[in-house]
Amino acid sequence: MKNTSKYLLTGMVVILLGLLACGCPAANTTTPAAPTPPQITAANIVKAIGDGANSATDAVIAARKAGTISNADATTAENALAAVATAGMQINAELQSTDTWAIQQQKIIGILQAVGLGQLQAHVSSQTYAIVAGVVTLANTLSAALGGPTL
């Protein structure tokens, strides 16, 4: 009986020392943060695109009124921003659909590509493009997050 007790105590001490040596002290253990589901990440990026497009729209309108960009450039930029807004609403609808995430990803990438933001830079002045460049960056962020190509 005495030997059994001794073995138990020895075993317990060895286990405790082993765990401490492994770097598992009680004070340093924290519960890991939950990863954000990709649908929520995508929805948040879409929201950022909306906010960015809204600011860009205000800036384009102000620049047109101030005469710092041409009416033609303003119209081209506004048409691109309108396409972004329409795409944003389509993406929102897709994110709320019953499609699987894999299908949603592919459809959203398709919606983004259809906006044609890649061609915008060639059709407006650098000054006008600078106003909407942030929106293009955000759209590319979403495409990249979905595993899609650079727009």
Next chain:
Amino acid sequence: MTVLEQLALALMPTLPALIEDISALFAKYPAMTPAQIAAAVTLSSTQSGAVFQGILAKIAADQAAAKTGA
């Protein structure tokens, strides 16, 4: 009492906390339910949807104004 026994007694109070912490290390990441994900997506989409509608309205108004030279 041997040194070993004294050591074991000294470490005894930390045992429950150690077991709890080790269990936490092996626990799965807490996951959101599909309903929670859908609710979060809907909230974000509703907010951005209103912004997108506003953008379209502003652009339509500006393009109409531009045609009249405003």
